[in-house]
Amino acid sequence: MKYKPASQSRQEGYNQALMTAPDFSFDLLARQGNARVGVFHTPHGPLQTPVFAPVGTQATVKSLTPRQVDELGASLVLANTYHLYLRPGDELVAQMGGLHRFMRWEKPILTDSGGFQVFSLAEMRKVDEDGVTFKSHIDGSTHRFTPEKSVLIQENLGADIIMAFDECAPPYERAYCELAMNRTHAWAERSLNAKKRPDQALFGIVQGGAFPDLRARSAGFISSLDFPGYAIGGLSVGETKEDMHRMLELVTPLLPESRPRYLMGVGSPEDLVNGVLRGIDIFDCVLPTRLARHQAAMTRTGRLNMMNAGFARDPNPIDASCGCYTCRNFSRAYIRHLIIAREMLAATLLSIHNLHTLVQLMADIREAIGAGTFEAFAAEFLRGYESRE
């Protein structure tokens, strides 16, 4: 591959996108109950749903090369607007030809709006109707995000799917949830108006905490705006599993059938199965790569702590039924040795395994929905899964 000057290649990419920009249509291929199989068309190829997106916070899925992420079967990667805006800067990424070229991921990318990190990571924040002023968690410098600014940053980054700027409130604080929801609605309209690039799909976000009436109002308002996809934010942030499920059951029927639905920041294997059962098409979560850096392996029956002394002389792979590079090649004894010897390869091999476990789970879910056996699949899965929550 030849390197071209970044500005030239960015312009080329942009021109090409204008000519060949897909309509971001969503083809529903199969249904069972509320669960659906679909294809979402993006400028970087079709995305089969339901899909799980590994998180590449700083334009890298931690401890993996993009080739490894591709080989383990991932099709969509999420990157964080807040982090990339601060470092290396969205304008630098644009100069380098956009995020796909910068991080060498040729399949679809999704960026969040930056809102969640501003509200969870930034050192100081002051919200007003127009936007948020905050201090960088890296160097304490002051910055301001507005819906327009978030869209501009995401246009510089150049992901296929971008998100409207939103505010995520603690799920059981009613007054704050209502305030944040109303701001999220106003910001959704402003995000839509600010958007210029035709080759990006902007998704709206439903908020409303754990309050059914707020969630219903939010789903109604956001779905009245013409977004090519809809996200459900503010879940998996401290509410009970029951409340998360109740909110999903309430919200998804209020969203258009013909558009993909994205449950942000979720989840564990059981959360993915429960989400699909309730009509979710897209998921992302740091869990598999974060657990990998904390010596935990995900399996379809629960988690394994690979430091466990019982694995010291265990010649078996993490999961005998798993087809990932790690399980095809390495013993539990070797992975435990790498962890104890503090070798970086431990995080790499566990990340490959954990991500493959979720990606393969989604592939099996798609197949089960297509075959009309998903309800039995889900029931058996949830019966066999040992929850840690």
Add this chain to the structure above:
Amino acid sequence: MKYKPASQSRQEGYNQALMTAPDFSFDLLARQGNARVGVFHTPHGPLQTPVFAPVGTQATVKSLTPRQVDELGASLVLANTYHLYLRPGDELVAQMGGLHRFMRWEKPILTDSGGFQVFSLAEMRKVDEDGVTFKSHIDGSTHRFTPEKSVLIQENLGADIIMAFDECAPPYERAYCELAMNRTHAWAERSLNAKKRPDQALFGIVQGGAFPDLRARSAGFISSLDFPGYAIGGLSVGETKEDMHRMLELVTPLLPESRPRYLMGVGSPEDLVNGVLRGIDIFDCVLPTRLARHQAAMTRTGRLNMMNAGFARDPNPIDASCGCYTCRNFSRAYIRHLIIAREMLAATLLSIHNLHTLVQLMADIREAIGAGTFEAFAAEFLRGYESRE
């Protein structure tokens, strides 16, 4: 690949090795001056020389999967007996089917004798004529290595090439160098006598510090023993470049033409070129992977500090003439971003690049020797290389 019980597979492997054990012959294919091209036959395939071996201290080349090590072109990997004896233990490795199976490296492996680490890393050490008593740098526990113990550990690990137990003294301390050399000679004979496995090649080691007369005596004695290969130890440990070259020029003519010569713990690109010029066939060094973890890229003209602010918006690869995965895909700007964001991928991409640089240099050296152009190649290389020493 199926997992078999380790003990069974080890026995199978051992039986198979007995039947098909190669003679560890060394075919000399081409020569120019003192430089040679050869093939060393091992149970895990033929090894083209001159060759550079990446170091996998704890049964992993740091930050890389064995597939990545294979894809970047490496053919021989070194692992450290001292480290693996302490953690996870050589008997555990044997139970898991040996080092090749444990770390999933199917090409040749070389283990050192443990001597160098005992003398450089262990917290306390007491040498006598019979061996060395030392305390583990990990937990302070007391251990003892003798030539027989070192061979036994290396037989448990199961590398293709194993090393006689030796003592490496500071290069300019004459009395100690002579004492250590004499012990190394006695231990070489004992190592040869202790060796049982027919499918491992035991190399003898020449010592003698920076003293020409000691080096000549050591080369004479060690080459009088029938080893399938000979190593030169105790260099690149603090002596001047001039002294290292002088010792090589003195020692290699005293070693049998028909056996491979291994310069231990070397080196930088210029050291490799200088070593081959003086008749060396095998090299190993932690330098490329250690530099990678310290943000430095090796090139054929010198080192680059990838933190350099000048790389912040540089769309070019580390080295436009390099064909490695890193240089085919990633910009200097991206690598600098990963370093500043403290992402593990930085070490991985730089390790791939640095190792490929040395592996490709050795391939080019072999080609130049074959074509009879190596002297010109070496002169031009050394003129263009900016030494850091």
